[in-house]
Amino acid sequence: METFAQIIAGVLILGGGLFSLVAAIGVVRLPDVLVRMHASTKAGTLGAGMILLAVAVFYRQGDISARAGAGIAFLLLTAPVAAHMIARASYFAGVPLWEKTGRDALRDHYERGAAAQGDDEDAPHPDVPVDPATDAPGAPDGKA
Amino acid sequence: MTPQMLPFLALCVDIALVLILLSFAVAFVRIALGPTLPDRVVAFDMLALLAVGFIGLLTLRSGHPVFLDAAIALALVAFVGTVAYARYIERCGVRQEGG
Numbered sequence: 001m002e003t004f005a006q007i008i009a010g011v012l013i014l015g016g017g018l019f020s021l022v023a024a025i026g027v028v029r030l031p032d033v034l035v036r037m038h039a040s041t042k043a044g045t046l047g048a049g050m051i052l053l054a055v056a057v058f059y060r061q062g063d064i065s066a067r068a069g070a071g072i073a074f075l076l077l078t079a080p081v082a083a084h085m086i087a088r089a090s091y092f093a094g095v096p097l098w099e100k101t102g103r104d105a106l107r108d109h110y111e112r113g114a115a116a117q118g119d120d121e122d123a124p125h126p127d128v129p130v131d132p133a134t135d136a137p138g139a140p141d142g143k144a
Numbered sequence: 145m146t147p148q149m150l151p152f153l154a155l156c157v158d159i160a161l162v163l164i165l166l167s168f169a170v171a172f173v174r175i176a177l178g179p180t181l182p183d184r185v186v187a188f189d190m191l192a193l194l195a196v197g198f199i200g201l202l203t204l205r206s207g208h209p210v211f212l213d214a215a216i217a218l219a220l221v222a223f224v225g226t227v228a229y230a231r232y233i234e235r236c237g238v239r240q241e242g243g
Contacts, residue, residue: 002147010156013201017160020197024167027174027190033182036174040186044193051160051200055212058147064209068200071216075196078223082189085230090182093238 009054016050019043032098033090041083045075146207157205164198181238185229192222 023046026039049072056068094112097104149157171194174187199215 003150006150006153010153013156013160016197017163020167020194021163024170024190024194027187028170033180033186036183037186040190044190048193048197051197055200055203058204059209064212067212067216071212071219074216074219078219082223082226085227086182086185089230089233093233095180095182095238
């Protein structure tokens with residue numbers, strides 16, 4: 001029983017570490033704020049949650065497992081709310097979307113703020129062709 | 145009483161610690177070069193999640209389950225911080241980038 005629980009905990013820990021790494025790589029590699037948020041929220045929550053679940057499986061005592069479960073529940077409750085708030089704020093603040101964004105359903109309904117870069121205000125609109133070189137992450141105008 | 149940790153689990157904990165350290169480094173790259181403030185806030189949120197996982201691993205490795213309270217508190221504080229940043233961006237825009 002003990003060995004079995006520890007093997008399960010070890011697999012959960014390895015999975016959690018891998019998902020955390022995938023989430024971090026996604027935050028760096030993906031093209032735009034909303035897509036990056038997708039990586040950090042889902043994969044990151046899964047990684048941390050799997051590790052906390054492994055702690056609960058390893059100890060198997062009421063108080064410790066309850067604390068680990070509370071941590072998981074708290075992560076699952078707060079991560080979507082936080083991601084929604086940043087997504088909403090960044091969309092309305094006018095952060096440019098990826099140039100390959102297929103469809104922006106909110107575009108006709110809201111007035112977005114000026115783009116952060118200032119000089120490419122057409123960038124948020126997907127049907128205006130954008131030179132991909134100007135919108136690459138880490139573009140020269142990205143640094144202050 | 146803490147259960148005795150088998151070598152397999154100890155190895156898994158060590159491997160996951162290395163993976164999470166790598167993730168910290170990778171997420172800091174996005175904080176350094178993320179073009180706008182929301183990019184950096186997303187990376188900051190990611191760092192908080194990584195820290196929660198790291199504290200979970202530390203709980204296993206050190207055998208002191210009291211560290212779990214720190215993980216819960218860190219998740220709470222990171223949520224409040226992210227919400228505060230979101231309110232700030234919504235109110236003031238992203239023109240103050242890099243500052």
